[in-house]
Amino acid sequence: MENEQQVLPRTILYVEDDPDIRAVAEIALVDVGGFTTAICESGAEAVERAPGFEPELILLDVMMPGMDGPTTMQALRKIDGLEAVPVIFMTARLQRSEIEEYRDLGAIGVIPKPFDPMTLSEQIAQILTDAAESNFR
Amino acid sequence: MALESTGKISSRLEVLRQRFLERAKEDIQQLRTLAEKTRRGEFSADGLLFCYQSLHRLSGSAGTFGLPELGEAAKALEKQLKVQAEELGALDDTVAHPVDIPAGFADGIDALAELVEVKSQAVEQAGSYTEEPATYKGSQGMQVSVLLVEKGDERLAMLEKEMAPYGFSFTSVNCDDAGALGNALAEVRGAAAILCRESALSDVMSLRNTSFEQSSRRRLPVICLGSDNSFHNRYRVAEAGAFAFFPDPVDIPELAERIESLAIERSANVQGRVLIVEDDAELAEHYCLVLQAAGIEAQAVSEPLHLMSNLADFEPDIVLMDVQIGEYSGVTLARLIRFEPRWLSLPIIYLSSEDDPENQLEALSKGADEFLMKPVSDSYLVRSVRIRCYRARQLSELMNRDSLTGLLKHSLIKEEVEKELARCRRSGERSCVVMLDLDHFKTVNDTWGHSQGDIVIRTLANLLRNRLRETDMIGRYGGEEFLVVLPECDVSSATELIRGIGESFSALFFVAGESSYQVTLSAGIAAINDFTNGEDALNAADQALYERKRGGRKGVTVYSSK
Known part of the structure; x- marks a missing residue:
């Protein structure tokens, strides 16, 4: 395994409809985690901003009005250059069947809500490390 | 990884938290208005969908803003509406559709309102953000903190001086100042114990119990110091719920060692591993979430066919077993588990609504160790699982240590x-x-x-x-x-x-x-x-x-x- 730092992305596209959660996630990702982020309030906004932003990781809330998380993911996947960008879902209703479902869709992991702002970026790093390890095996 | 100082970040988080609290209060007010309608039988399908979405949002966000109890409560209510909300969501015209609200729903909403009120008061008092999972600091190399509760007795201050060389960090509060004690309890989250004189014991016990009542956290052990070392007095102290009693003159090294060992015990990060065998997926999921929220690792098995491989992979401290899992009997499964020598000493606890003592005895004789009665409240589940994991670990500690040296085998x-x-x-x-x-x-x-x-x-x-x-x-x-x-x-x-x-x-x-x-x-x-x-x-x-x-x-x- 290479040094973990090299696996970590620098840019994250984050989609969440709840303004309070967006604000706290921004602190968690930018100030605690040190990532560059594009923070969107809807799937539509994400699809619009993604091509210019070129995210290295996509973080999606599952339940959103309009385009939900999985739909947003499918739309983003159609954009040139984003076909293989890792996607992580965030959801409050964490059932095993659901995690499997998201994995089957191609997500590399799920972060349960509520999340802890001080350790969110560590959770992301952990999911990426786990995903990388399972690829190498 | 932190680019900004933690202090700055937590003050910014605090601002957001206040904002969230305000909004949550408004949301809950709206929910109450709707819940009031259910009491009058005027609840509509639209109302139900609104409540469902609003509760979902609360359950996913409250924990992030340091209100896990609110989040859990909202999640439980959300669950009550889930089936109907999903049915309604699939319909085009929901207006005329009849809705059926579970009994107690409105009361549940009222309870949310109380939770958010209590919480915002607590925040104003404590004024700090930290609601992260309690991390207890262990022994060597780390400072152990102790809460001293005084009641106009100088002996405790003397003791603090004498204990100073041991390197504990003491926080003193006056027993008569309930607010200060409440704050201290909230702040000294990582404390190992509360120390008090006998005269303050009953006040300390009741304050501790109320302050820890709401949460699933472990109660801080209270160590009582007193002058009367008679059997009757010690019995009284034990009855009050003290963890230990030290008579005057206090044996300082002994006391230091006791506090130290409490700190080590509390510093264990993972508090246990539980395998839950339960065919009701919703319930199993609920148990898992409740236990995980309390820092206990939990995994559910719904298909007994995979039980043995799950056991081997997960290596739990204890097993929680439903009495009946689909067509399989929990009693027989327990016996089957014991076929393998390595699981002979694994505690198996039945989750059962079986209150007939005859049947319980039958199950016990076939290899189960204890019963937990369904329905089991969340906090009771956490406490009973935690104590059983702790005992199981102590036991395996004994078995895993080399008898001559006490070192790992x-x-x-x-x-x-x-x-x-x-x-x-x-x-x-x-x-x-x-x-x-x-x-x-x-x-x-x-x-x-x-x-x-x-x-x-x-x-x-x-x-x-x-x-x-x-x-x-x-x-x-x-x-x-x-x-x-x-x-x-x-x-x-x-x-x-x-x-x-x-x-x-x-x-x-x-x-x-x-x-x-x-x-x-x-x-x-x-x-x-x-x-x-x-x-x-x-x-x-x-x-x-x-x-x-x-x-x-x-x-x-x-x-x-x-």
Whole structure:
């Protein structure tokens, strides 16, 4: 395994409809985690901003009005250059069947809500490390 | 990774938290208005969908803003509406659709309102953000904090002075100031114990109990100091719920040791591993979430066919077993588990609505250890699972320790090497593994007898325990061979450390009858990070030890691949 730092992305596209959660996630990702982020309030906004932003990781809330998380993911996947960008879902209703479902869709992991702002970026790093390890095996 | 200071970040989070609280209050007010309608039977499908979405949002966000209890409560209510909301969501026209609200729903919403009120008051008092899972600080190298509750008695202040050299961090509060005690309890989350004089005991107990009532956290143990050491008085103190009693004059070293051991006990990060065998997926999920929220690792099995492989993979401390899992009987499954010798001592606890004592007895005789009655409240579940995990761990601790030295047994210390390697990969830290061996030990046994040999081994074990950090792992690898894992310690520090221990050890005189003798030790060190698996790291340390032995014993050799 290479040094973990090299696996970590620098840019994250984050989609969440709840303004309070967006604000706290921004602190968690930018100030605690040190990532560059594009923070969107809807799937539509994400699809619009993604091509210019070129995210290295996509973080999606599952339940959103309009385009939900999985739909947003499918739309983003159609954009040139984003076909293989890792996607992580965030959801409050964490059932095993659901995690499997998201994995089957191609997500590399799920972060349960509520999340802890001080350790969110560590959770992301952990999911990426786990995903990388399972690829190498 | 932090770019900004933690203080700055938490003050910004605090602002957001206040904003969230305001909004949550408004949301809950709206929910209450709607819930009031259910009491009058005027609830509409639209209302139900609105409540469902609003509760979903609360359940996903409240915990992030430090209100996990609110989040859990909202989640439970959300669940009550789930089936109907999903049905309604699939319909085009919901207006005329009848809705059926579970009894107690409106009361549940009212309870949310109380939770958010209580919480915002608590925030105003404490004024700090921290609602992260409690981390208890352990012994060596870390400061243990203790809460002193005074009630106009100078003896406690004296005690604080006398205890100072032990390096505890004391927080004093006056017993008559309930607010201050409440704050102190909230702030000194990582405290190991509460210390008080007997005169303040009843006040302290009731304050502690109310402040911990709402949460699933462990209650802080109360250590009581008093002048009356009679049986009747000690009985009274025990009855009040004190954890320990120290009569005057207080035995300071003994008290220090007691606090220390409480701190170690609380510092264990993972509080237990539970396998839940339950065919009701929703319920199993709920148990898992509740336990996980309390820091207990939980996994659910709904298909008994995979039970044995799940057991082997997860290695739980205890099993929670439903009495009936689909067509399978929990009683029979418990017996089946016991077919495998390694699970003979695994505690199996039944989750059962079976309140007929005859049937319970039957289940007990077939291999279950205890019953938990359904429905079981969340906090009761957490507390009972935690205590059972703790007991199970104590027991396995006994079984996993070498009886002569109290160190980890061969197979377990080897496991620690693998675990440490995995940790290093994740964290990028550098750690070492050390193989230690007593020089000419056979001569000691042959000359002075085996009982002398045992003394030498035990002495080295004690020396290692006293000189190494709490996070270091020490095992007895073979007869006179010891294995030590030093996390976050590079090769040069490890060399220096072990050399120092070796020098101290060889300076000791062992007395046998009229004469005395000295024993030296040799050590081999390898950097765990240089190897792809624990076995290789061990072999490297062993090879270094071998070279040390060939190079004249007494001292330390570091493995080099050349």
